[in-house]
Amino acid sequence: MSDPISRNNPILPGATLGMLGSGQLGRMFAIAARRLGYRVHVFSPDCNTPTGQVADLEIQADYLDLDRVSEFARGVDVVSYEFENVPAGTTEACSRFSPVRPACSVLFTSQNRLREKTFLRDAGLPVTPFVAVRSLAELVTGLERNGVPAVLKTADWGYDGKGQVVIRSLDAASSAWSGLNVPHAILESFIDFDSELSVVGARGSDGEFVSYGPIGNSHSNHILDVSVCPARVSDRVTENAIEITRAVFEKLGVVGVLCVEFFLTKSGELLINETAPRPHNSGHLTIDAHVTCQFEQQVRAICGLPLGSGALRSPSAMANLLGDVWESGQPDWTAALKYPDLKLHLYGKQEARAGRKMGHLTALAENVDVAERTARAARDALRRAGFQTQK
Ligand SMILES: Nc1ncnc2c1ncn2[C@@H]1O[C@H](COP(=O)(O)OP(=O)(O)O)[C@@H](O)[C@H]1O
Ligand SMILES: [Mg+2]
Structure with a gap:
C-alpha cells in the first residue's frame, strides 16, 4: 500500500x-x-x-x-x-x-546485527569493528586477524545480552561457537570503553528531527541498569552523538522513533554499538524529565503530526526494576515513594522472573549526580524492605 x-x-x-x-x-x-x-x-x-x-x-x-x-x-x-x-x-x-512506521525496510535492516552493522559501515558511520562468522573456521580466522578479547553475537534474535559471549583466548573459540549454536554470527572487537551512551531520536514524515541525550547508560549483566540524562560528557561528544544519530535516521529513512547505542572510547571516539527502531529503555526517563516523551513522539511521528519539544525539564536518572527486586516477596513500594521527586512505573507483568524488566524508577533533581543517588537509594529501599511484606 x-x-x-x-x-x-x-x-x-x-x-x-x-x-x-x-x-x-x-x-x-x-x-x-x-x-x-x-x-x-x-x-x-x-x-x-x-x-x-x-x-x-x-x-x-x-x-x-x-x-x-x-x-x-x-x-x-x-x-x-x-x-x-x-x-x-x-x-x-x-x-x-x-x-x-518505521518502514519494513528499517526493521529488516536493524533486526539482524550483520545487516545493520554492514549498512551503517557502508554509509560511512563509525561502528564497532566486526566480521561475519558462519563456521568455526571463520571464527578462528576472525580472532587471529582482529585479536582477543572479542565478542561473538548471534546475528538474529539478541536482546539484553542474550546470544553473546566474550572470547578471551583462541582456545575458547570452539566452545564459544558450539555454545552459540547458530548458523550466522558476528564477531566484534571487545571495546574497552570509557562509557556507554544512547541518543533517542524521532523523525517526522516531513523530515523534522528531535533528539534526546546523549543519555549515559550503565549495564549490569549486559542488561541496562541505570540511565542518566544529560550524560556526563563534553559538548563536543554531545554534538557528535546527535549528528551521528541524525545521519542514521537520514540514511535509513526512518519515520518514527529510533535509538542509537554508542560506546565512547577512552580516546573520545564514538562507535555505534547497535540501533533499535523503536523507543528505548534508556529513554524511559523522558516521560518525567522532558517536555514530550519518546512514546508521545512515536505517536506523533507515525501519525504525521508535528513533533513536540524534546527539551529537558530537569536532570534525571532512571533505575530499572528487574524481577530480582521481588526475590523476597512483594517490594515495599512506600519505601521508594517516600522520595518526593521520584516516579514509579510498573508494567503490569504477572510473574517476576530474575532479569525480567518489571518496571523502573525515575528521579528528578538539580543535577544527575543527585538524581542517580536518589534513584539507586529508592531501589535499594525496595530491596531492603522486601522481606517485611508478604507475597
Ligand atoms: N563489542 C563490545 N565490546 C564491549 N562491550 C560490549 C560489546 N558488545 C556488547 N557489549 C556489552 O553488552 C551490552 C549488550 O550488548 P548489545 O550488543 O547492546 O546487545 P543487546 O541487543 O543485548 O542490547 C552492551 O551494552 C555492552 O555493555
Ligand atoms: Mg544493546
Missing part, C-alpha cells in the same frame, strides 16, 4: 493505531496514544499483556498467522512495532493494508 500519511494528511485523534508486540514499550506507547485520544489495537502471541491491559483491543495470535495479521492491519490506520524481532513477513503482510 502506498503511504498516504503526511503533515498535510495526518492521522488524527480518534483513529486507531496498531502495535505489533505487547511488552512495556507497547504499554507506554498505548498510554501516550490514549492520552492523545487515539484507540490502540495490539497484536502478539500472548494475552493479558503489559500493552493489552491498557489497549482498546488485544489480539492474541501467532506472528506467522498472516490471516490474523492482515485482519489486524485492516482494522487500524497505521502500524508500528515495539521490538525488532517481529518477523519481516509479518510487517510486510501489514503493509498491504496499512502504512507501517
Whole structure:
C-alpha cells in the first residue's frame, strides 16, 4: 500500500493505531496514544499483556498467522512495532493494508546485527569493528586477524545480552561457537570503553528531527541498569552523538522513533554499538524529565503530526526494576515513594522472573549526580524492605 500519511494528511485523534508486540514499550506507547485520544489495537502471541491491559483491543495470535495479521492491519490506520524481532513477513503482510512506521525496510535492516552493522559501515558511520562468522573456521580466522578479547553475537534474535559471549583466548573459540549454536554470527572487537551512551531520536514524515541525550547508560549483566540524562560528557561528544544519530535516521529513512547505542572510547571516539527502531529503555526517563516523551513522539511521528519539544525539564536518572527486586516477596513500594521527586512505573507483568524488566524508577533533581543517588537509594529501599511484606 502506498503511504498516504503526511503533515498535510495526518492521522488524527480518534483513529486507531496498531502495535505489533505487547511488552512495556507497547504499554507506554498505548498510554501516550490514549492520552492523545487515539484507540490502540495490539497484536502478539500472548494475552493479558503489559500493552493489552491498557489497549482498546488485544489480539492474541501467532506472528506467522498472516490471516490474523492482515485482519489486524485492516482494522487500524497505521502500524508500528515495539521490538525488532517481529518477523519481516509479518510487517510486510501489514503493509498491504496499512502504512507501517518505521518502514519494513528499517526493521529488516536493524533486526539482524550483520545487516545493520554492514549498512551503517557502508554509509560511512563509525561502528564497532566486526566480521561475519558462519563456521568455526571463520571464527578462528576472525580472532587471529582482529585479536582477543572479542565478542561473538548471534546475528538474529539478541536482546539484553542474550546470544553473546566474550572470547578471551583462541582456545575458547570452539566452545564459544558450539555454545552459540547458530548458523550466522558476528564477531566484534571487545571495546574497552570509557562509557556507554544512547541518543533517542524521532523523525517526522516531513523530515523534522528531535533528539534526546546523549543519555549515559550503565549495564549490569549486559542488561541496562541505570540511565542518566544529560550524560556526563563534553559538548563536543554531545554534538557528535546527535549528528551521528541524525545521519542514521537520514540514511535509513526512518519515520518514527529510533535509538542509537554508542560506546565512547577512552580516546573520545564514538562507535555505534547497535540501533533499535523503536523507543528505548534508556529513554524511559523522558516521560518525567522532558517536555514530550519518546512514546508521545512515536505517536506523533507515525501519525504525521508535528513533533513536540524534546527539551529537558530537569536532570534525571532512571533505575530499572528487574524481577530480582521481588526475590523476597512483594517490594515495599512506600519505601521508594517516600522520595518526593521520584516516579514509579510498573508494567503490569504477572510473574517476576530474575532479569525480567518489571518496571523502573525515575528521579528528578538539580543535577544527575543527585538524581542517580536518589534513584539507586529508592531501589535499594525496595530491596531492603522486601522481606517485611508478604507475597
Ligand atoms: N563489542 C563490545 N565490546 C564491549 N562491550 C560490549 C560489546 N558488545 C556488547 N557489549 C556489552 O553488552 C551490552 C549488550 O550488548 P548489545 O550488543 O547492546 O546487545 P543487546 O541487543 O543485548 O542490547 C552492551 O551494552 C555492552 O555493555
Ligand atoms: Mg544493546
